[in-house]
Each structure stands twice: as C-alpha cells, then as structure tokens.
Amino acid sequence: MRVLIVSDCYAPRLGGIETQVRDLARNLLRHGHEPAVVTATPAGTHRGREVERADGFPVFRTTVPLPAELPVHPRARGEMTWLMEHLQPDVVHVHVGVVSPFAWPGIAAARRCGVPTAITFHCVLGGWSRAVGRLGGLSPVRLWQEAGADLTAVSSMLAQQVLQAGAREPVTVLPNGISLADWHPGPSGEGRPPGAPLRVVASLRWIGRKRPLQVVQAFAEAVRRSGCRDAVLDVYGDGPLRHRLEQEVVDSGMAERITLVGRVDRPELARAFAQADVYLQTSPADSFGISVLEARTAGLAVVALGSSGVGDFIEHGVDGLLADDDAGLAEALAGLLADPQRLERIKHHNRTVPPTPEWGSVTGMNLSAYRRAGARG
Structure with missing residues (x-):
C-alpha cells in the first residue's frame, strides 16, 4: 500500500508527533508497504522543495523561510496537490492538532485529488472542540468526516473531544506505538x-x-x-x-x-x-x-x-x-x-507484562484505518 503521511512537524525536531510519524513510516516500510512523508519542517538551511531518503522512504520537505521555522507554507494546498498527483498514493494519513497550518491543507488536497484520507488527532483540543462543535454541520471536523475521511484519535479521552468538536461516531482510538x-x-x-x-x-x-x-x-x-x-x-x-x-x-x-x-x-x-x-x-x-x-x-x-x-x-x-x-x-x-x-x-x-500499544499491533491498527478510509472513499 502506498501511504502518504502529512505532518506539520517532523525530525529533526523532537516531540511526540515528530517521533510517532517517523516510527509509523519505519514500521509501514518494515511490513512491506510504501510510506512517504510530506512536512513543512526543514532539515537545514535549504528552503523550497527537497526530498531525502535517510530511513529508506522519501521525506518531502516543502518549506519557506519563516521566523522560528514555523511549519507554515502559503501554497501548502497546491504543493501537496502536486505531490499527490505525482505519487498517486492509495491513502493519505494526516496528523493534526488544534492548529495545523500545513496538515489541514493536506486534507483539502487529498479531497481535491480524490484520495482516501485518514485523519489522526494528537493534541488536547480543549476549548477549541466546544467552539467548533457549536458550528454543527459547518464544523470542519464534521465536514471532513462527511467527505469520507476516517477519524481517529490517540486516546479515548481525545476521541471524546473530537466528538465534541462535531464528529459523529465512530471516532476510533489509534494509540501511539512503542518499540x-x-x-x-x-x-x-x-x-x-x-x-x-x-x-x-x-x-x-x-x-x-x-x-x-x-x-x-x-x-x-x-x-x-x-x-x-x-x-x-x-x-x-x-x-x-x-x-x-x-x-x-x-x-x-x-x-x-x-x-x-x-x-x-x-x-x-x-x-x-x-x-x-x-x-x-x-x-x-x-x-x-x-x-x-x-x-x-x-x-x-x-x-x-x-x-x-x-x-x-x-x-x-x-x-x-x-x-x-x-x-x-x-x-x-x-x-x-x-x-x-x-x-x-x-x-x-x-x-x-508488555504494554498493549506495541508497534506490531499499532501498525495493524493504522492499516485498518486506511482500509476504512478506502471503503468510505
């Protein structure tokens, strides 16, 4: 399966999402799939389009010079539309938080290209979920879901917040993995x-x-x-x-x-x-x-x-x-x-007693999300 993973942040930045996205791609590759990552995080001083293969899969860095290396690109949707048309992935997996200025346009690009989409929420939504939930049918979360996206969250606590933000059941728990x-x-x-x-x-x-x-x-x-x-x-x-x-x-x-x-x-x-x-x-x-x-x-x-x-x-x-x-x-x-x-x-x-969220089982849970997205798409 060809999987394009979209994330605002990625290595060399250190953090939970950055680590999980990289480990997910590594484990998909280990299980015989074809992952690729697109991110707005630069690896060095270069800005623009850049591709690297340090881990055996391509990482596409689409960046512009901004203060503090903010993960923002003014043409993010167009850049990712071009990339999806070039790669023709079977599914796009978008990793989002409360504010995801690069990942959110990735959802729009996948919809424009007609690619099945899985969306995973990583961050506590707090007051954002209540505010967005009041929009009812105009909630972006509801609109993503109605367009066919499969919604997941990294914990049951967060899944409840995604529902509060306007999603309908089911929002599946897709935990972070560990080796x-x-x-x-x-x-x-x-x-x-x-x-x-x-x-x-x-x-x-x-x-x-x-x-x-x-x-x-x-x-x-x-x-x-x-x-x-x-x-x-x-x-x-x-x-x-x-x-x-x-x-x-x-x-x-x-x-x-x-x-x-x-x-x-x-x-x-x-x-x-x-x-x-x-x-x-x-x-x-x-x-x-x-x-x-x-x-x-x-x-x-x-x-x-x-x-x-x-x-x-x-x-x-x-x-x-x-x-x-x-x-x-x-x-x-x-x-x-x-x-x-x-x-x-x-x-x-x-x-x-090993913990449940081990990458062997978590990789399978990600693949199930991709299959659900494909069925809905």
Whole structure:
C-alpha cells in the first residue's frame, strides 16, 4: 500500500508527533508497504522543495523561510496537490492538532485529488472542540468526516473531544506505538544498583502546559510526607521555563536531591529509565503520554494524572497509581516511597507484562484505518 503521511512537524525536531510519524513510516516500510512523508519542517538551511531518503522512504520537505521555522507554507494546498498527483498514493494519513497550518491543507488536497484520507488527532483540543462543535454541520471536523475521511484519535479521552468538536461516531482510538526493544529491560532488568537511592524520573518539555514546576513540587511534598531519606529526582527535557524550574528546585528545600539533567537522546534516556524506579507525570494536557508509555515499558512504576490520556494503558494499582489532582499525585508518590514492597510488585509487573500499544499491533491498527478510509472513499 502506498501511504502518504502529512505532518506539520517532523525530525529533526523532537516531540511526540515528530517521533510517532517517523516510527509509523519505519514500521509501514518494515511490513512491506510504501510510506512517504510530506512536512513543512526543514532539515537545514535549504528552503523550497527537497526530498531525502535517510530511513529508506522519501521525506518531502516543502518549506519557506519563516521566523522560528514555523511549519507554515502559503501554497501548502497546491504543493501537496502536486505531490499527490505525482505519487498517486492509495491513502493519505494526516496528523493534526488544534492548529495545523500545513496538515489541514493536506486534507483539502487529498479531497481535491480524490484520495482516501485518514485523519489522526494528537493534541488536547480543549476549548477549541466546544467552539467548533457549536458550528454543527459547518464544523470542519464534521465536514471532513462527511467527505469520507476516517477519524481517529490517540486516546479515548481525545476521541471524546473530537466528538465534541462535531464528529459523529465512530471516532476510533489509534494509540501511539512503542518499540519494546528500545525500552524494555527484560524480566530482570538492569535495575537500580545496590545501595543506590530510590530514583524518581520525569521527561517532558519545560513549558507551561507540561507543568514541570509541579514535578518538583509533587516530589518535594511526597518526600516530606513519606519521610523517605534516600529518594532523588531526575528531570529530563528543556524549554523556556528552565530558569523558573531552577528556582523552583532551590525553593523546594531539596536541591541536593533534584537534578535537572536536560535533554538527552532516546538511547540515553532508556539507560536512565533502566536504573530508575518511578516515573512522575503531572500534565493533564497529555492527550496520550508517550513518555509515560516509554517509562512503563522500561519497567518503572507510574504516578500520573488519570484525567490525561495515560488512563488507556496505565491501570490504577497495576501499572502504577493514577491521581485526580496535584495533592493526589504527592500522596500517591509518597505511598510508593514508603512502601517498597508495593513499588517492587508494580515494577515487576511492568517488566514482565508488555504494554498493549506495541508497534506490531499499532501498525495493524493504522492499516485498518486506511482500509476504512478506502471503503468510505
């Protein structure tokens, strides 16, 4: 099957959508299909039309010079129409968020060319879904669906928001995938070295909606509640809140226990997870929570907000603990810090029971979406 994948953002940018789109194309290729990617993300200084084949499939970069390399192209619809007429894909798979200035024109181009279209929502829609839903039959989501597009979302929480934005049933859950080999340590795992402190980790962008300050706050409160003397926190990532996060560490009174590691590549993060115990997630705005899935696959117990998308693959009391609010996060983490036997039971489960959203099954779910789109087209 020839699949053209449309995404505003792509490698070398780092992020959830960028990683998932690239891994999807790699897995489609591995299963004998013919993926191609079109994006508005440049790879270097070149602007205009550019094609590369670093991963064995073509990546078409259609870019113009803009501040901060924004994924915008004034002729996006025309550029993608030309590309679709040239490639003649069997299906177009468009990955969208609340604002997708490049991907949305890809939907229009696919409709103009008469190509079956699958659309996957990745980001929390929030107030946008309510505002758009009030448009009724004029909602763009409804119009896409009525034109034959197959609508999917990366979690059940997000699928409900797509319905709220005007879609009709069904909106299928199409989870992000993970490669077990990249994260899974095996039944025994490398584990925390003897005598090493109990290690809590978080990996996130240091921006407001990811709430990195609350990571520090929840950890500090959990340590105070539990009386745990050997717990430490490592925070991975980077972003504009770096200075505020550094100050939060100082203000917590536990600076000697907390390390702001910064951004690292996937293999290094996997090695860090292999020697950690608990993953702490504080963002209710995670439509899926790919870093949580990575940590759970690595065998860590998860402490997270149940209102986020992680509830699709984290069962409370089995894979970790889900909380309703910040106070609940601190309480849940304190409970694990004070109960090493319960912590080890959860870690053992996560090391020995693979998570459901593995790429072998997720690739098949994507192919099912493509077949549904073809049937509707």
